[in-house]
Amino acid sequence: MDQDVELRHLRYFVAVAEELHFGRAALRLHLAQPPLSQQIRKLEEILGYALFTRTSRSVALTTAGEAFLQSARRTLRNVQRDLEEARSIGRGEVGSLHVGFIGSGMLATLPAIFRAYIEAYPLVTLRLHESFTAKVIDGLKEGTLDAGILRDGDPVDAFDVITLFSEPFVAVLPANHPRARQKTISPAHLRDEPFVYYPRSAGTRAFEKPLTIFEAHGFRPHIVQEASHWLTILRLVGAGLGVTVAPACVAGISSPDVVCLPLRDVKVVSNIELACLAGESRPIVQRFAQIARSARNIAELVIS
Structure with missing residues (x-):
């Protein structure tokens, strides 16, 4: 029967345990009191133990209820943390990003691009790989690199390339x-x-x-x-x-x-270029590309 426990049961239980009053807990959860009481009774049936002692004047946690409260809070925190982590990954805010680059780019745009990226996405592990343009292209083809900074790269149909x-x-x-x-x-x-x-x-x-x-x-x-x-x-x-x-x-x-x-x-x-696989949809790569493209608008990077 454990599989019948749902997150809403835990949220309802924690609210009642913290309020020690079904009416106040129902208001907090934006529920009517009878459905809340029914769900708490269902949770107790699944567990096989009473979580509250109830009288006409008071509600109190049982010993099992006190122990379960800590577990329920921990489970809800973990779920919330997992949800936030998934959302962050979806937004490209965490993870690892492998970028290949040509060394001469460090004399022009790249330091500002890398600095802007790590400031915007401090939870992303940025892995940098210095090489020649041809080797960076090979890394993109092989999938060992997520994005590449090239100098006058050879055209490749499978890539989207923009001049930075x-x-x-x-x-x-x-x-x-x-x-x-x-x-x-x-x-x-x-x-x-x-x-x-x-x-x-x-x-x-x-x-x-x-x-x-x-x-x-x-x-x-x-x-x-x-x-x-x-x-x-x-x-x-x-x-x-x-x-x-x-x-x-x-x-x-x-x-x-x-x-x-x-x-x-x-x-x-001579063109310094950003290359990614054509149709790249991973948010972590798209976020890097957005910051790299913005380098074109940073006046201090322009060498006349």
Whole structure:
């Protein structure tokens, strides 16, 4: 018969136990007194023990009733907590979120996005995975990542991709380069320069897009050295191994042995993008996407 006990029986019992008066308990529960009395009697029948002693003047808990009151309160609290947890999960306010991101994004929009997200959803465990654009895309395909921050990602039909932020490319030269004192530089002036560049494995579009800047001037850069991180690339340029082209944000980690020059008459830009699976419906991912999209409206993140 235990399965016949319902949450309403517990709520009715707790109200009567706390009021020790059926009339006041009925008012509190917005019930008529006779149905309340009937439900308490049904609960006692299910339990097989009286929960109250009743006289014409008073109502008191029996020993079994006193013990059951603690259990009933605990059960109702647990149910309420479970309901709130389910609602929070439904709203995307708790759980774990795995986000892959490209390291150069940390020089632009990402710190503000991550900060805004953890402030808005402090109960979510945010798991961050730094990698190349191509690897982030692989993680999304494999399901090990819930969302990805890309730079000039290759198109994938299964993804929804939006641009969060765009920035120009700059030329990076050794500080002792003959053209280092210029305010700007034409891509054509780098025709005969050796280039330090990142590998194609980082992502085909990310690799090829900057090179189109030079192809428009009739040449493709001669890449003499590859490196996987912008800090390494800048140090190699500073050491005189060559020049490079980079998103403007890398100027934030440049050292005195290099200069970053705007490229003249170049309209090609680098895009930082948010990628999720097409039709993503999980609230926890949707909430992150909303905050990431808001980065486009934060003036302090714009690099001109």
